[in-house]
Amino acid sequence: GLRIQLVDQDGQSMFALGSTDLYDRTRKLLAAVEQSIAALPNRIVISGHTDATAYRGGIDHYNNWDLSTDRANAARRALEDAGLAPDRIAEIRGKADKDLLFPDKPLSPENRRISILLLRETPAPPPASPAEAQPVTPAK
Numbered sequence: 001g002l003r004i005q006l007v008d009q010d011g012q013s014m015f016a017l018g019s020t021d022l023y024d025r026t027r028k029l030l031a032a033v034e035q036s037i038a039a040l041p042n043r044i045v046i047s048g049h050t051d052a053t054a055y056r057g058g059i060d061h062y063n064n065w066d067l068s069t070d071r072a073n074a075a076r077r078a079l080e081d082a083g084l085a086p087d088r089i090a091e092i093r094g095k096a097d098k099d100l101l102f103p104d105k106p107l108s109p110e111n112r113r114i115s116i117l118l119l120r121e122t123p124a125p126p127p128a129s130p131a132e133a134q135p136v137t138p139a140k
Contacts, residue, residue, distance in 0.1 A: 001042065001120040004033060006075075007101065008112040015112075018057045018067070020074040030075060031082035033116060038083060042118040043090040046079075048072030049113045052097040052106035069094025075114045090119060 006029060008014055014026040022030075037044070048068035055063050072092045080086055100111045 002118040004037075004116040004118075005101070006030075006033070006114045006116070008109045013109065013112070014114065015071055015074070018055060020067070020070040022074055022078055027078050027081075030078040034079050034082035034084045037116075037118060040118060042121055043088050044084075045091040045093060045115075045117040045119065046072045046076050046089070047093040047095050047099075047115040047117070048075070049095045049099060049101070049111060049115065050097050051108060051111040052100070064096035065094050067094075068096045072114060075116075079116075 006014060006026075013023070014029075015022060048071035050064040050068045055067050057067075069092065072094055076089055076092055080089075097106065097111065100106055101113060102108050102110055105111070
């Protein structure tokens with residue numbers, strides 16, 4: 001399928017630090033993505049990614065797995081708020097720091113991202129015409 005990567009940059013995060021709260025510019029970016037994919041029939045998978053910095057939010061047992069999943073879900077809500085049909089969502093994934101964009105720089109902000117994958121789906125075959133649906137009787 002087609003993968004769209006929304007990547008943090010140094011000083012330009014999509015979310016408040018250690019949070020699932022989207023910045024307004026991130027909501028606008030996700031709305032623009034929704035407009036770009038609105039006419040396509042593909043279902044989508046949304047994945048959240050963190051860098052390798054350990055989560056320090058003070059919540060017991062909450063870690064980068066939870067944060068990345070919750071951020072992917074926040075992106076889903078923003079896409080739906082922008083008009084994406086909920087039945088287009090196939091899956092929400094949290095990847096934590098296990099699929100780094102820059103493995104040689106695990107603490108880089110560019111590893112924090114949201115991936116939107118438009119699934120490649122085989123189109124359904126067209127319905128048979130009435131003439132094709134009739135059994136053929138061999139001539140005698």
